[in-house]
Amino acid sequence: MGIIRIYDPAMCCDTGVCGPSVDPELTRVATAIFMLEKENIDIRRFNLGSEPQAFIEEKAIKELLHEKGADDALPAVMVDGTIVKTGKYPTNQEFAKWSGLSEDKISSKPSSGNNITLL
Template sequence: MKKMQIFEGAVCASDGMCGLSVDQELMRIDTVVKVLQNNAYDIDRYIMPGDRKAFLENEVAGEFLRQNGNEALPLILLDGKKVLNGRFPTNDEIAQWLEVPNLPKLLEKK
C-alpha cells in the first residue's frame, strides 16, 4: 500500500475555519484525508507549528523546509518522495497516487 504525507504551513484550523470564513480548499483536503484514513488508506497530515517534530524527523520534509521555507508548503510525499509542493493535490491526483478506485463514492458517504 502506498503512503502519502502532507506537510502544511500554519493554517487557521485544519478543517478550514478561519475566524468567520471558511477556506474551501482546506476543508476539502481535511475531508479527503479523514475519509481515506477511515477507509484504511495510509495518509497523514502534518501542520506547522503543532507538528514541528514530524517535519524535523522526516529527512525530506526537514530539508525541503530549510531550503524553501514555509512559503513553498504544502509539501506532498508519496512513499517518502516529493511528488508535489506549493498546492494541495486534487482529489484525482490523490486517488491515482494512493490507488483509490472509488474516491468519489467514499466522499459521498462521508
C-alpha cells in the same frame, strides 16, 4: 496503495477548517483525507504550527524547507517517502492515483450517520 504524508503550513487547527472564513480548498482536502482514512489508507497530516518535530525528523521535508522556505514549500506531500508535490494541495485525482481508490470514493461527502427522517 501508497503511504501518504501531508506537511501543512502553520494553521490554527489540525485541518485549517476553522475560524470565521473557511477556505473551500481546505474543506475539500479535509473531506478527501477523511474519506481516505475511512478506507484504511495510510495517510497522515502534520501541521507546522503544532507538530514542528515531524518537519525536523523527515530529512527530505527539512531540506525542502531550508531550500524554499515554508511559504513556497508548504503544503508538501510525500508518497512512499518521496516528495511528489509542493506549494499546493493534491487534487482529488492525485489522491485517487496515490491511494488506488476511485476519485468518486474520495469526493463523496461523509455521511453524518444520522438516519432521522423529517416529516
